[in-house]
Amino acid sequence: MSRTAAVGTAVPRATAPRGTATARTAATRTSATRTAASRGAAARVTGARASRAGAARPELRLVPTVGARPRRRARGALLSRKATFVLVLVAMLSLTTVGLLVLNTAIAVDSLQASKAREANAARAQEVQRLEQEVVSGETPAVVAAAAAAAGLVPAGVPGYLVIGPEATAMRGTPEPAPAPAPAAGAPGGN
16 A cells, blocks of 8 residues: 555645645644544555665755845844844933932932921921010010119109080099109219
8 A cells, every 4th residue: 555545645746835735745634533444554654664764765955045144134133123122221221210310319309498498487486486475474564664664754643634515624633743753873864
């Protein structure tokens, strides 16, 4: 039995172009579709091959294709594209790192300025509280009297009131002049 009968169908090699799907033989079929009869025939063919092993086989060699050089160029272009991609990636990472560094520095400067402004606000708040305390303590009657005496003011005497009515004008109380201030010790103009 011949090889084509054992395998099933054969495609003539001269009519099919090299590398096409029709050039494949039926030997690539799956083992599930084989029958018991074809297995037996395949075993007989294997025996026939063993008897032809002594015959010389043709030498197989690779035939160079026309597009062999462009493949090398494509490989070089691929390396060039990879190198360009790597350089772009490194540049992007570097720019990102520099950008983060600048951003971090700007945030630190703003934080420093904010803390200085908070300290200045706290100092001003303390000054406002001190001034309010001075105003509150300076409004007591004893402090006002002491400040008036220090300025040379004297207390007023008994006041007199003028009452104006529809029929007559009347005076109530007897006005008295203010007493002369006592000369202060060490003040100019004393005896």
